[in-house]
């Protein structure tokens with residue numbers, strides 16, 4: 463069993479986290495430019511690697527983030543378990559702004575992003591029915607309780623392309639589908655984490671009611687930022703509490719992340735493209751005998 467390396471992806475409003483011995487570390491990726499360098503440090507002796515999803519200064523839009531490079535550099539940095547901190551709109555009256563939601567499903571409506579490390583020359587299909595690690599959810603839920611943060615466990619995160627917020631008709635459609643929250647970033651991030659055999663868990667922080675709620679106006683960035691600022695103390699305390707209680711040996715993932723590539727690759731060994739295989743050295747090194 464490997465030692466745990468805790469990864470944290472910080473979403474809107476979260477561009478750094480407090481850690482001991484923290485330093486920025488540039489890691490190159492064959493998949494292109496990641497959002498930023500990674501911030502490496504320790505919390506209570508646990509190795510932690512942080513990546514600001516949009517880059518410091520919020521440089522990348524949800525559609526222009528290089529999700530493949532981000533997950534690849536986190537894999538190269540040794541991350542075994544990954545929490546994604548994400549601002550979301552609420553699609554349900556039971557989830558007011560300020561609530562932290564441990565979502566367990568996604569609906570992917572994005573269409574303008576690279577969604578896989580695999581493709582021509584090395585085709586693979588990973589299982590993804592359960593995209594989130596229940597073990598990571600258990601740890602986050604215990605930390606949320608201990609910190610007294612309003613939270614809910616379970617629910618579907620609707621991932622839209624953006625960058626514009628939804629129309630009223632779209633918001634109502636997603637509500638009719640049973641989605642609980644909406645955001646623009648967790649796909650393909652979660653899919654790529656699965657391909658890279660990294661356990662993944664979203665902590666969705668509700669900032670607004672999107673545009674469907676009759677008693678609240680439509681979402682705008684000013685509203686989101688106001689709530690994000692109010693939430694940032696909770697997010698910092700939560701990460702610290704999670705890290706302190708996190709198992710020092712990587713907890714096996716009941717959702718199958720640890721061995722996602724065991725039976726996934728379909729391309730015959732003789733037909734595999736050496737160039738793509740070289741790019742897969744970190745992500746698929748375990749099964750390709752590289753890395």
Ligand SMILES: CSC[C@H]1O[C@H](OP(=O)(O)O)[C@H](O)[C@@H]1O
Nearest residue numbers: 473474524548549645646647686
């Ligand atoms: C400023 S609201 C829109 C922005 O915030 C969320 O990003 P993240 O998940 O990185 O916190 C949302 O998905 C949009 O990208």
Ligand SMILES: Nc1ncnc2[nH]cnc12
Nearest residue numbers: 549550551644645646672
């Ligand atoms: N209402 C909303 N729609 C999409 N992404 C969001 N991020 C925060 N609030 C959002």
